[in-house]
Amino acid sequence: MATVSAVASSPLHSAHKPDPLRQLGIMSLNGMFDEMDGVAVLKQAKEILPDDLAIVSSFGADSAVLLHMVAQVDVALPVYFLETGKHFAETLTYVETLKQHLGLTNIITLVPDPKDLARFDPNGDLWENDPDSCCHIRKTEPLDAAMEGYGGWVTGRKRYQTKERGVLPHFELTSDDRIKVNPLAYFSDVEVNAYKLKHGLPEHPLFAKGYKSIGCAPCTTIVAEGEDPRAGRWRGLNKKECGIHFDFNGAIAKPMAAEDLTLFKDGAFIADPFRVWTEGDDPASVRYTHIPVTVFLANRDAVLANPHPVGLLVSPGDRVEDVEKDLGRFASVAINFPGFTDGRGYSSARMIVERYGYKGEVRAVGDVLADQIPLMRRCGIEAFVVKHEPTRKALEAGALATVDVFYQPVGKTEVPLGTRPFLRRAV
Ligand code: SF4
Structure with a gap:
């Protein structure tokens, strides 16, 4: 040619x-x-x-x-x-x-x-x-x-x-x-x-x-x-x-509007290549979709044979231990925070990142609010799907709260705020 x-x-x-x-x-x-x-x-x-x-x-x-x-x-x-x-x-x-x-x-x-x-x-x-x-x-x-x-x-x-x-x-x-x-x-x-x-x-x-x-x-x-x-x-x-x-015949897609860029990652809102799992999706052929843990476990062989990039959706009640050896298959793990008061996602994120050494993207989805994001970050979550407008504004303005003291340590370097004042540390 x-x-x-x-x-x-x-x-x-x-x-x-x-x-x-x-x-x-x-x-x-x-x-x-x-x-x-x-x-x-x-x-x-x-x-x-x-x-x-x-x-x-x-x-x-x-x-x-x-x-x-x-x-x-x-x-x-x-x-x-x-x-x-x-x-x-x-x-x-x-x-x-x-x-x-x-x-x-x-x-x-x-x-x-x-x-x-x-x-x-x-x-x-x-x-x-x-x-x-x-x-x-x-x-x-x-x-x-x-x-x-x-x-x-x-x-x-x-x-x-x-x-x-x-x-x-x-x-x-x-x-x-x-x-x-x-x-x-x-x-x-x-x-x-x-x-x-x-x-x-x-x-x-x-x-x-x-x-x-x-x-x-x-x-x-x-x-x-x-x-x-x-x-x-x-x-x-x-x-x-x-x-x-x-x-160009009236059919070309317009560039995405700023409000449609919902994924906050590396300091900016960007287009999210992943879509939400919907009933009827085929785990053997979906791509750029976070497959719920329960669906993955029921269709493990099909998902592992799926040639496309896929993610895993971890919700409260899912046992992360059950997917430990397959985590490397997923391009992204989404931790679902269904409500502000439900803290189980923090534990899941820590297990995935700290205990199992997962190196891919870990993102928070669900009820992602400004006050939670510093805590999520401490647990290894570095991407956030944000629908809450004030949170969006806070992220855009770089105006998030910081965590100065803590009870529960994360990683290998933090020491808990406890009954022994000499062990207290600021982050
Ligand atoms: S890889 Fe996708 S986005 Fe890039 S040129 Fe091809 S169709 Fe367009």
């Missing part, structure tokens, strides 16, 4: 002057084609934009359909693939599979700017806390740079996928007078699958495993039968689209 450096001079298109006649032309074009005639749409697009048309493909679950049409029109049309560095290995294999199967000769791989990665995502975990920014540096920036010179580009979007795409036409004129072409606009889910079968197209290797819409590995999950295929993308996050500009 070519590299991004090879693309700058390839397209002929340079300037895009607004032209009202083009608007009329677009309306006429949309009236000319049958709903299902994707190949004819592509041929027409190539004719009106000679050497000025690019294809963008995610090489995901449905990509073979559009690329099969491209191959019927011109195997040398430039096909851009965003290699975010976060794809499933199966997707990278699938790029080669489709290239060979369809005879495509001009697949161009776009990669993020290494300087952006070094600056904004040095640990490769930006997707966890700030997926919009992660998509921006890994997708939007490289694609914008590559598409700048083209007069038009082809997407695989379809009307059925989202409410916002429900009126998607074959041809769209963008605000900067470029043309977006959507040959599959009218295809339904059933028609896409029928097309794949009819033409014997290779499936993405993960499709049969329940991945119906496939993006980057950390942000893609299996979907259940009957579930919206895109429900598996950024599951549990306030995010529906990756943000690349050809999807």
Whole structure:
């Protein structure tokens, strides 16, 4: 495959002057084609934009359909693939599979700017806390740079996928007078699958495993039968689209509002990658979910075989001893404090951190109030899911109470406040 450096001079298109006649032309074009005639749409697009048309493909679950049409029109049309560095290995294999199967000769791989990665995502975990920014540096920036010179580009979007795409036409004129072409606009889910079968197209290797819409590995999950295929993308996050500009059609997710950032960690409120366990969740396939201890114990083998990051939810009454040897499996342990007066969570946290040496994130959930946080911190809890507004304000202002003396020591260094005054210590 070519590299991004090879693309700058390839397209002929340079300037895009607004032209009202083009608007009329677009309306006429949309009236000319049958709903299902994707190949004819592509041929027409190539004719009106000679050497000025690019294809963008995610090489995901449905990509073979559009690329099969491209191959019927011109195997040398430039096909851009965003290699975010976060794809499933199966997707990278699938790029080669489709290239060979369809005879495509001009697949161009776009990669993020290494300087952006070094600056904004040095640990490769930006997707966890700030997926919009992660998509921006890994997708939007490289694609914008590559598409700048083209007069038009082809997407695989379809009307059925989202409410916002429900009126998607074959041809769209963008605000900067470029043309977006959507040959599959009218295809339904059933028609896409029928097309794949009819033409014997290779499936993405993960499709049969329940991945119906496939993006980057950390942000893609299996979907259940009957579930919206895109429900598996950024599951549990306030995010529906990756943000690349050809999807700016009223559908892009807005950045999360400050009040939606509920996890206080490392001195700031951040987006929480974890979601709350809900009745009906499958312990074998959930991800970024705190699985209750009782559910874990009843489904231990399934959880241990679950390939995704998961957490453990410890509530009052749970025996931490029962999960001791499996603690290392969990990326996060959430200690549930159901009420201000229930102190059992402090003991659980201390056992997990001090006795069992758990090194992952320990967070407090439930009734997390400002006065408790210093005490929680002494027990090894360093992350807090905060819903109480005054507590939020206190954390933002750095105005928490401190613990000056104590009865019960924690860790190995504290000495209790007791009957022997000479043993009293301040923290
Ligand atoms: S889909 Fe996820 S991993 Fe991929 S660029 Fe977006 S946030 Fe990052």
